Every structure is written in C-alpha cells, then in structure tokens.
Amino acid sequence: MLAATAVHPRAETTDRAVARAFLTLLAGEAGDKAHAVRLIETRWEPSFLPMALEVIRLTRSAEVSGALVRIMEREAGARLGHDLNAWQRKMWNAPEARHPRYAAFKSALYSLIDPRFSAYFDTAGETLIRLDEIVWGGVRQDGIPPLRDPAMLAAEDAGYLEDDHIVFGLSVNGDARAYPKRILGWHEMFVDTVGGVPVAGVYCTLCGTVILYYTVHEGVNHELGTSGFLYRSNKLMYDRATQSLWSTMLGAPVVGPLAGKGIALKSGAVVTTSWGEWRRRHPGTRVLSLDTGFLRNYAEGAAYRDYFATDELMFPVPALDTRLKNKDEVFTVLLARHPEAPLAMSAAFLAANPV
Template sequence: MAGAVVILGGSLLMTSGPAMDQNDLLDWSAYDFPPSPPPDTGPSDPATILMYVLSDEYPTSGGSPAEAALNTVVRRRDTRFVPVLIELVRANQLSVSRGAGLEANVAALESLSGRSFGADWPAWVEWYGRTDLRAPPGFTGWKGRLLGRIDPGFEEFLPDGVEARIRVEEVLWGGVSVDGIPALDRPSVLPAEEAGYLQPGEPVFGISIGGESRAYPLRIMDWHEMVNDVVGGVPFSLAYCTLCGSGIAFDQRTADGMAFTFGSSGLLYRSNKLMYDRQTRSLWNQFTGEPVIGDLVGTGIQLRRLPVVVTSWQAWREQHPETTVLDISTGFDRRYELGAAYGEYFASPATLFPVPVRSERLPPKERVYGLTVGDASVAYPVGVLSSRRVTNDVVGTTPVALVATRGSLTVHPDGAGADSVYEAGGEVRAYASGGRLFRPGPDPGTVLDSGGGEWVVTEGALLGPEGERLARLNGILSYWFAWFEFFPRTTVYSDG
C-alpha cells in the first residue's frame, strides 16, 4: 500500500510508504524489451527507471510504455513524481517529449497533487516552489537528459549526482541555448566623443575602477547580458539579468587565487538568470555571485561585488569626461536600438517566467535599490529615493546615506511611439555615513552635512571638505520581485 497524501498549510507532503521494487513498476513482459537502464544513463533505482520510461527513453516497436508507467505512478500515489510530471507537461508543450501525452500527464499531475491548474505550466511551477516536495533519486540527471534534447549543453550542466544548493526542480529553460545570449569578451571601446550612436538621456551602466571609467549602454547590454572586461587593471564580469532588471559587477578573482569568466547558461532559477563559469561549467546565481550547481558548490566561493551605477549617458560623461564606452560594432548582428530587445517586457507590469515566492508589499516590477549589511537587508523604492534625493537611514546597525540627486531614469526611445517608454530605475549610490546626516547640495554631484560642509559624490567614496572618505556600499538595483526572492527577510523603506 502506498503512503498517504497529506496537505498542510498549502504544502503537499508524502508520508512514508513501502519502497518500490522492480516488479512493482509495471508488467515488463508486456513490452518487447528487458527492464534495463536506458543507454548511457545507468539508473538502477526503480523510481529512476520509471522517470526514463515516462520520458520515452525506452522506444519499442510496440510503442511507448509511458502510459502504463503513468498509471503505476498514480496508483501508488507517489508524489515524488509531481516535479517529474511538471517537467513532462512542459516537454509536451515544447514538443521535446511525447510520453503518455499532455492530457494524460496533466490528469496524473492533478490527481497526485490535489490541484487543478490544467496545462497552466507557470502556475504549476509557482505552486511547486512553495511546497516541500522532493523529486525521485536520479532526477537531476534525468532532467539534464530531457533538457539536452533542446541543447546538449544543458545535459552537461545537470549530470547525475552533481552537487546543488538549490532545488534542481526549479531550474527552468529560459528559451535560448547555452550562450544563445552571447557574452562580450574584452569588447572594443570608443572615446566618449566618438560614440555618436548614443542619445544623451539613454541609460548606461557606469563602472569606474582605479581611475579608469567605462560605460556599457543598455541598448547593447540588453542583447548580451554579460561582459567579461578589464577596467583599471581589475578583471570583472558585468552580469545583467534583464528579467530581474539587475546589472551586477563581480570581480572575477577569488580570495584563494582562482579566476573565472562567465557566460549565460540559458537556464533560470526563480526568473533569475543562471550564469556559468567557463573554467568548471558550474552554474552561478547572478544575484548573489555564488555557485549553486556544479563542482564549485560547497567551496565557500562568493564573488566580490564592485560598484556599478545606472545613469544617463549625458550624466556619466559629465561626471567622467575621460570615459570610454562600448563600440556599437560588437561583431554580432543585433538590432542595437533602445528597447528593441526587451522594451515590451520593461514596460509591462507582468513577469515573463514563474516567480514562486512573491510579496505584495510592492508591485512585482517596481524598481528598488537593495542594500545588505551583515544579516540585515533593506529595499528602497527608487521613486522614494528620487523624490528625497538624499536619504539617511540605518541598515542593521550601520548608518547609511543614499544619494539619488539626479532622479529616476525614463527614456522615450527614438522612432518609438509616443506611449513607448524605457524605464531603467535611477542613479543611486549608497555610502556608510558613519552617523553623519546629509541633505542635497547645490548641484547633483554634492551633498551637505549638518554643518553645511560640502561633500563630493564619487564612485569610490563620499569625499568630505577635510579629506574625509566615507566608503561606497555596493547595492543592487532590481525589480522588487527579484530582490524579495533572494532576500525574503528584507524590510522596505517607507517615506512615512
């Protein structure tokens, strides 16, 4: 007799029941093949073999035994197969696996889960992300093999037995192949005065290290999402998740002397891109700079964030007249126009991929500037920061000052309709204030302390009138849903 299904607080759990054995799977004699593992996979656990049967890894002259396998799963009420069926529903929709067919897989999924989402795959993914369910043994290798039908590179990322610190069940295909969104490696750059393709008000990522400054226009970054570059002698990767609205710069070097370059895996986790390093092909969380699947999991490696700001091209040039900027001749054939790649997504209030963990404290795609200090995290709505211009606060026990004196950044792209906008957040920098209180200064590049002393806003520090230096803090500009996904204990700053 199978274990019982219990629903507690919206989470579906499977109580313990007797383990499957080979004869409990199905009547193998009904098919013209022996009950041996699929080629090159070697699974031996009966539940593992059953997954491969469900995904048509046992082709026979008499057809697929997937329907009989599906009946076995339902009969035994084995909820470990809920994530398997969610994968198969998507595989049916993408025509990469037929198995028992979409209708049969959906019916089995609804029977096992007690939910009625039909063929609404995003709803299944979001629901599953809020449960404590676990997949059968061998699920990672099976999923890698299934995704490998789209691109063999996915199978390399998800071999059987690979270390993982996230639920592999929640790793999703993002609609492109490995490096289908190609990184820019040491791209060609231009002096500012030669970059005639840029509008003064359009958004750029700005990075300044060791006295050297460079701008990375979003009209180009939207198409590439990753740059491996060197500025001021520091090798870094600018990892940009368009889905999350977050561009984060990481030092490629680790404390133990390792160095990595990165590409886009084509896979997602909770609507955030999973980047991969080219040295070990481990998958990394773009938001935290940590390896989450692969050989580097458990090593304690976490990339160091570097200061990056989103601002207008004109404002960046005024602050850094010596800056260089990406050459629009990248070597790739892309429509490098502002908003051409993701303009509709940026303008929409909706997310594109499933987001299992949500908070209604803010709209999902409201822009926030997130700060973490120790175990404390705070999300600052960019609209609030822009209206205040200078915000004094405390994160945990650390006094901070956030400077947003140039307001929010919204652009109407050339050639687009009057209602078309490209919203990119705003120019925000945060500093450890040491308890000093600041207010806006006479121009966007300065702030005043409580005594009227004038401080200069720079990329590395807030510079005081007597040579004081208040260190820059590396925050993240992103959509609210993304910040909350990875910092669920965050507080939200209120102007009240």
C-alpha cells in the same frame, strides 16, 4: 547519466525506470508512451511532480500532457488543469521532494536541447538551491551571447549615444568604462579586463540587477557565461572550467563541482546613470562600440520592449509581494551587519522624496 533515447519501461522496476519513463514520453513511440504513462500512474509519488511538469512544458503532445495532468490532479487533489505556473507555485511552496534520479533525468532531458546542458546536473557536486526551481529560459548555452573583450570607443567617438541614454558606468584603477543599457540588454553580460583586472558585468534584464564581479578568486580566473537557465526569474551563470551553475545575485556557485567550496566573487561598484552625466564626471571614459559582432536592434529601449510593456513575469516565482508592482524599480541596501535583512526602497518613492 540516463540515456536520452526511448526505453521500454515495462521490464524495469527501479527509480531509474521511472525517470526513463518520463523521458520516453518525449522521445518514445506511441506504444512505449502508453506503457510509460501506466508505469508513472501506478508508481506515482510526490517526487514525480517536477519531472511531470518539465515534460508537460516541453512536449507537443496534447495526449501526453493531458494524461500527466489527469494523474497530477488525482494524486494532489488539486484542480489546476494545464496552468503550469500554478502547479509550480504549489510545488515550490511545499518542502522539496527530490526523486533519487531527478538530477540524472534533468541532465538527460535538457541534453536533448543542448548537449552542454547535461554537465549542469549530471555531477556529484552539491546543490545549494532546489533543482526543481531551476527553469530553462528557452535558449542554449550562451544563446544570449555575452560580450567578451568588447570593442570600446573614446567618448567623443560615441555619436550613437544621446545624453539621456542610460549607461552602466564603472571605474577600476582609474579606467572608466560605460556599458549602454541599450546594448547590454541584448547580451546580459560582458567579460572584460578593466584597469588590468578581469571582471564580469552581469545584467539580468528580467529582474533589473546590474552587478560587477571581479572574476579572480584565490588565483583562479572563473570564465563565466550565460547558462540558459534561471532561478526565481534571475539568470544563472556557468563557468567554463567545471560547468557549475552560479547565482547572479550572490556571485557564487550553487550547483555542481564548485558549489559549497566557499567561493564567492568580490563585487565592485556600478553606477546606473545617463550618458551625459557619466561623461561629465568621467571625461576620459571609454564606451562600448556598436560593433559587437552581433546583429541586434541596439536602439534605445528596443531590448525587451514587449516584456516591460506589461507587469506580467516571463517566468514563475514561488511567491509574489503585492506591496509593489512586479516590475517596479527598487533601490536595495545590504547592511554588512545584517545581510539577512536587506532594505528595499521604491525608486518612485525616492524620486518623490529626495534625500
């Protein structure tokens, strides 16, 4: 792993020196930063772009960001200025050019924010997704705190819920539970035991996915949490034992010691419905208590209210499909015989054309 402290780059001539130079732009003295810029400019190659963009996103120095933008524009022949989203889309729509020290750089860089982040990238494990598409979400590990073994109430005691409030319902071995969206929106994950089975429910607020995973695989219970990073605007999980990064969509590790080991968690059924309808169908259900141990505004619709007030994305993605608006809800069908060709249907279309 690279040291996170500033290192004078002039005496170094290896790939390590380049990675250190980028770190120096964040942690070094003014003179060291000037030398670092000259080294980066002299040795520039396309694999430097991901490191440059991550430094620009984190630095508070207009001088540093301006110098890097000037170099990038000259080398790439593109006038994108300080539009980081445009630079990232340009990078992601080209073949990946990964610098030999990029993983170590990323490990050292984000360990400045949370030392636990270093393990995500400083591993000898496989990487099944592009490292430059892993974007920091602005929080520390479990900074959006999962609800672990949360307190539950009997349905008749859940006076805080109205019949039209949205809940995510599930039933395992006859044990019915309801997890209100108004609560889960602030936590994005619950880790629980339902019907005697360890599970994790993952709610990615940014993309609207709600997935239940059975967390035991081949006798090992993978204790999952919120990594603090995203991939294509979809949260990445981590497991406590190895700090591997897991895809929320796939229920599988994609970076780190467990990646490429054939691990894929089995998913279960989750129903998104109203509290009144779920309670009618499952009168013996239990439901999350407001006593979560955290101070949040759990009012209906409060979580991410500003985000859903517009169609703008919080984090960039490689490409946009203009057939629907970014945040239009869709119902997706995955066919067992053709998993590579999912079918997405607009929720608005289905509401207007019930089947």
